[in-house]
Amino acid sequence: xxxxxxxxxxxxxxxxxxxxxxxxxxxxxxxxxxxxxxxxxxxxxxxxxxxxxxxxxxxxxxxxxxxxxxxxxxxxxxxxxxxxxxxxxxxxxxxxxxxxxxxxxxxxxxxxxxxxxxxxxxxxxxxxxxxxxxxxxxxxxxxxxxxxxxxxxxxxxxxxxxxxxxxxxxxxxxxxxxxxxxxxxxxxxxxxxxxxxxxxxxxxxxxxxxxxxxxxxxxxxxxxxxxxxxxxxxxxxxxxxxxxxxxxxxxxxxxxxxxxxxxxxxxxxxxxxxxxxxxxxxxxxxxxxxxxxxxxxxxxxxxxxxxxxxxxxxxxxxxxxx
Ligand SMILES: [Zn+2]
Numbered sequence: 001x002x003x004x005x006x007x008x009x010x011x012x013x014x015x016x017x018x019x020x021x022x023x024x025x026x027x028x029x030x031x032x033x034x035x036x037x038x039x040x041x042x043x044x045x046x047x048x049x050x051x052x053x054x055x056x057x058x059x060x061x062x063x064x065x066x067x068x069x070x071x072x073x074x075x076x077x078x079x080x081x082x083x084x085x086x087x088x089x090x091x092x093x094x095x096x097x098x099x100x101x102x103x104x105x106x107x108x109x110x111x112x113x114x115x116x117x118x119x120x121x122x123x124x125x126x127x128x129x130x131x132x133x134x135x136x137x138x139x140x141x142x143x144x145x146x147x148x149x150x151x152x153x154x155x156x157x158x159x160x161x162x163x164x165x166x167x168x169x170x171x172x173x174x175x176x177x178x179x180x181x182x183x184x185x186x187x188x189x190x191x192x193x194x195x196x197x198x199x200x201x202x203x204x205x206x207x208x209x210x211x212x213x214x215x216x217x218x219x220x221x222x223x224x225x226x227x228x229x230x231x232x233x234x235x236x237x238x239x240x241x242x243x244x245x246x247x248x249x250x251x252x253x254x255x256x257x258x259x260x261x262x263x264x265x266x267x268x269x270x271x272x273x274x275x276x277x278x279x280x281x282x283x284x285x286x287x288x289x290x291x292x293x294x295x296x297x298x299x300x301x302x303x304x305x306x307x308x309x310x311x312x313x314x315x316x317x318x319x320x321x322x
Contacts, residue, residue: 037214037299044213044252046071051122052092057100058262061204061247061283062197063176066258067100069093072122073251073258075208076101077195079174082112085136086178086193086208087251088126091154094133113173114138114160115180117210117251118190119147128157139163139171141182144189165191167239183240185233185300186211194245199281207245207289209255212236212296214303221307233300240293248289255292261285 035043045051050070057067060075068074068089074097075086083106088094098108111134116124119140127148131138138160140148149159165171167182176195183192190210197204212233214220220230249256264282 034302035295035299037303038216040213040296040299041216043254044071044211044250045122046252046254051090052096054096054100055253055258056262056266057103058265059104060249061206061281062199064195064197064206065101065104065106066253066262067097067104067106068253069096071252071254073117073208073249073253074100075249076104076106076111077173077176077178078106078110079176081174082110083107084113084115084171084173084176084178085111085130087116087123088114088130089123090121091126091129094126094129097130109134111136113171115165115171115178115193116140116144116148116191117193117208118187119144119151120187121151121153123251124148125151125153127162128153128160129155131160132157137163139165141165141167141180141189141191143182143184144187144191147187147189181239181243183210183212183236185229185236186213186215188232190236192240192243194243197247204247204284205245206247206249207243209240209248209250209289209292209296211251211255212240212293212300214300218303219307220300220304221311224311230304237293237297237300240297243289245289246286247283248285248292249283250292256283256285256288 051072053070055068055070059065063078065076065078067076072089073087074089077084101108111130114127114130114136127138130136140162142164145162145164148162151159165180169180171178171180178193178195181192181194183190192210193208195206197206218229219227220233221227226234261282
């Protein structure tokens with residue numbers, strides 16, 4: 001009797017408008033969390049173990065597959081003429097990519113083209129290793145090539161001879177076209193990739209965010225104006241706003257909610273299934289791209305404002321190292 005009474009009371013409370021309003025407010029608060037640049041860095045990079053732990057390999061949409069780790073994305077575009085690999089990540093992760101591809105029935109040796117999100121070791125360290133193992137051609141945005149060539153790797157392999165890409169260039173293989181968009185700031189040649197994929201007779205627009213994260217100790221503002229790097233970020237965000245897509249992805253899986261989306265996909269019992277999905281594909285997320293862009297731009301703006309404020313104070317300290 002006592003328990004029934006409590007449940008009745010609870011149900012009565014839950015039916016009130018006030019309770020519903022409270023739930024909406026709580027949900028909004030969770031959705032509107034304002035991320036700082038250091039929080040975003042932590043969210044994206046994950047732990048050392050996450051950077052090197054295989055995430056269950058699976059088909060994302062159309063002929064696009066995930067073969068990366070828990071916190072570093074690697075994507076494969078499979079075509080009848082071979083595969084395109086996006087982000088080799090660390091040399092230590094090459095066996096993960098090989099194993100993930102083999103679990104999906106894809107041949108590592110079929111990789112014909114290697115491209116990347118940006119010239120940081122956690123995304124492109126293994127370019128030379130994969131190029132050597134597969135004979136694939138590596139391509140990179142012109143503005144990132146000096147940093148890519150300077151990159152040193154555990155194997156000590158010479159960096160690949162990159163085929164030079166420029167903003168808007170198309171990379172084509174086996175009927176697929178990937179477009180390289182220069183979205184600078186995080187690195188000078190940071191690249192956001194777009195492509196069209198087909199699923200269930202529909203065309204979807206994939207957009208893979210390179211990164212708009214502000215690196216530690218980045219001076220965005222000095223002497224009353226944006227620094228050259230600050231201007232690069234401004235150009236980067238402008239370029240990002242010109243893009244759109246209904247399948248948002250990122251160089252770090254936290255940018256596209258991999259864990260949650262994969263859970264929905266595997267919950268359907270069809271993870272890795274290469275035919276038509278019987279449930280809505282969770283990777284189709286028409287508002288996801290703008291949401292992530294907004295998160296990254298807000299973090300940038302908060303950092304910029306704090307640097308402006310610090311500049312206005314005569315004894316302003318340097319930005320705190322993160
Ligand atoms: Zn980076």
